[in-house]
Amino acid sequence: MRVFTVLGPSHSGKTTLVEALAGLDGGKPRKLDFFGGATATVFDFMDEPWAAFDIPGGMENIAEAGPVLAASDAAVLCVPPETDAAVLSAPYLRVLEEAGLPVLIFVNRIDTAADRISDIVSALQTYCAHGIVLRQVPMRQGDQIVGAVDLISERAWEYHEGTRSSLVELPEGMRDREQEARAELLEQLADFDDALLEQLIEDQRPMTGEVYDVATKVLQHHDLVPALLGAASHGNGILRLMKTLRHEVPGVDEVKARLPGGDAVLAVGCMADQVKHLGKTVLVRALDDGLAAGAPLCGTSVGNLTEIDARTQIQSLNPGEIGLTVKTDHLTLGSLYASDGAADMPGWAQPHVPVHRWMVSPVHEKDETRLSTALARLTEIDPGLGIDQDENSGHAILSTQGPLHLRRVIDKLADWVGIEVVTEEVPATLYETISKPVEKHHRHRKQSGGAGQFADVLIAVAPRERGAGFAFSEEVKGGAVPRNYIPAVEAGAQDALKEGPNGYPVVDVAVVLKDGKHHAVDSSDFAFRTAGKNAVREALAEARPLLLQPIMRVEIHVPSVFAGGLVPVISGLKGQVLGFETHPDHAGWDVFRTLLPKSAEPELFRTLGGATRGTAWFTAELDHYEELREAAPAH
Incomplete structure (x- = not known):
């Protein structure tokens, strides 16, 4: 059995293409749908077993492509017949280039093409480091495409609605165009075959079989990417595509050699x-x-x-x-x-790191444990899904590839295990620090019969540099606070820093235990921990607390044509543009770098889709914290 994957932008006709290929021999294909919308179709062609994997279009679904492509002998990139739509294929060309498996491009719906096929291929070439070669040129009657000419066999095929094409004479009016396109194809193939190159130099006409052999070799080695034409909904160009897969795509041994x-x-x-x-x-x-x-x-x-x-x-x-x-x-x-x-x-x-984050909780509290178990099991079938937990509420946070992905997960929970959930935005991640040093004396005394509680501490709190974290030290002299109680004071200080005067964790603070008193009977670890906690709390309130917001270093992977348009987008999100540069490994892509408040990430996700026609994605990591100079969101 040989296996290929069909992928490409949304609304390019992938599913129709798979159905047309699977129905060529008139048998009854077997099809299975999977979570996420991907499908597997098993069928026979010329008495050989085949399987076609169909991946839904859109950036949210590209996470499904990795495992499927890893198992495939080849991929068919199904693209719309417009030059302006070439950028929509850029994310797929990028992953196919990295995968290194044989790739064929199928320009679908050519019956509706308004642009020249050569211009469409040229637009696609912008995003492909390997050369894209036209294996067919269209035959036209006026503005209508009525067939195609195979540039290797030089046979002309006329399309018919819903049936196989018929062999016809090459129209005299397009002979020059066909010869020009064939010469270009042969020159590109000759770059990878010395014998063919020698024949062209000597003006010899290569045999058709020899050219097919070279074409097979360059496809299997992923040296060139052949482009074919057709209209899957009308059954046009389908047989040629399937025969190319049958004759030129390698078997499973090549898959194993390609994988670690x-x-x-x-x-x-x-x-x-x-x-x-x-x-x-x-x-x-x-x-x-x-x-x-x-x-x-x-x-x-x-x-x-x-x-x-x-x-x-x-x-x-x-x-x-x-x-x-x-x-x-x-x-x-x-x-x-x-x-x-x-x-x-x-x-x-590997999928892109999921950055679309929403907090989920069950409608019915009794489903809390079941929800946790179900989400863990979903991660086993969905590599693009991430799960963590909100520190304050304890609710699960789902990290998905986008809103449609999130909706699929929610629907799956309802259909599969009968759990209804509600979603809400993840609360802003804010911290507090202080802006001036303060000393505070606190005495903890409690007498309620039996052993009492006593601890007396003098502490000093002071701000530290951004990112320096928490530091604790002591300057106690003469055993005023026994050494065995000092760790309890430190623990109390850390307890106080969990929630500052504004309700957020406190960072970048130094706490010094300067002095204190103890009681031979009533002092204890608990008493000194309580005293340390209360002393630090009181000091924080007087130390001019400041709110801090995390600033993320964001890298946006974006087709170059859209990179300049991101500058006003980032400015509108109160980010700082660091610059953008050509991606070193991927043709037609830029890496756009910016510093952005973490609270702006959800809006970046929403805005980025519209600004780049859904082709870009980003990664983010903490860079530093800075003072928040506007009202903090409710905590």
Whole structure:
């Protein structure tokens, strides 16, 4: 079995393309949908088994592409027929370039194309370091595309609605255009084949079979990216695409050679789901012998193996075949599976760090524990999902790839385990510090029958440099505070710093225990901890507290055409532009750097989508804290 992935921008016709390819031989394809919207379709073409993976469009879904591409022999990038839409394909070209697997571009819906195909390819080339070569040129009648000419075989094919194209004579009026395009193709192929180059230099006409051989070699080595044409909804150009996949795409041995782990890797997890009454299902592709029901995988035996219908039991998978693991809960999506353990996917297959953060809590309090368990299980099937916890409320914080991703998670919780949740924005992350030194004396005395409590401390608090953190020291002389009680005073000081006068954690403060008194009977660790806590609290209130906001160092990965337009966006979010530069490894991309208040991250996420047509993403890490000079949000 050979496997390919179809991906590309939203509304480019990917699903229609997969359906058209799967229906070429008139059989009944088998299809399975997975959490996130990805699908696997198994079908036969010319008596050979095939599987096509379909990844939904949009940046929020690109996290699903990594595991699927890692298991694929090739990828088909389905693109719209407009030059202005080429930038929408930039994120997909970027991940495909990193993956290094054979890629074909399919310019879909060419019946609606208003731009020249060569201009569309040229626009795509902006975002691809490898050369993109046209393998076909369109035949036109007036403004309408009625067929295509294969530049290797030089055969002309006329399109027909819903049926296979017919072979026709090459129109005389386009012979010069065809010869020009073919010469350009041959020159690009000759850069990777000395024999072909020699023939061209000597003005010899290469044999068609030889050119196909060179085209196959450069595709398999990912030296060039061939572009083909068609209209999937009309069945045009589909057979040519499928034949190219059949003749030119390598088999599973190349997949294994491309991935880390070597001979130890038995399989790749491609897609996964949590299914009511069935449990976790993981679609795997076998890369070697040994994947069977009951056999060891990731250190524990495989439960059941089925076809993608989740019902038909199979005993084992041959190299290259795909199947569902059922009752094999130890498998998680996004890993390379060996018999005794799992390895991480290569870096290019890892999802973007999720930065769309919302706090979730169950509608019914009784579901709190169930929600925590369910979210943990969802992370096992969704590598793009992150979970942490709000320190103040204890509620879960979901980090997703975007609002649609968040909605999918919420819907899944309702459908799968029957948990309804509500969402709210994550509270602003603010801190406090102080702006002047203060000394404070505090005596803790309590007598309520029996042993009492007594501790007397004199402490000094002082501001430290930003980022210096908390420091504690003591200057007690003459044993006024026994040394065994000094750690309790420090612990009390740290207790006080958990919540300052404005209700936020206090940072960058030095606390010095200068003096104190104790009682031989009534003093204790607890008494000195309480005294230290109260003394520091009282001192903080008098030390002119300041609110601090975290400032993040943000890197935005953005197509170069949009980079300049981000300057007013960042200024509007009260950020500081540090500059932008060409990405060293990815054609057509810039890295835009800025300092931005953490509270502005949600708005950056929302604004970035509109400013870059949904193509950019960002990462953020703490840079420093600075004084907040405006009213703080309610705590």
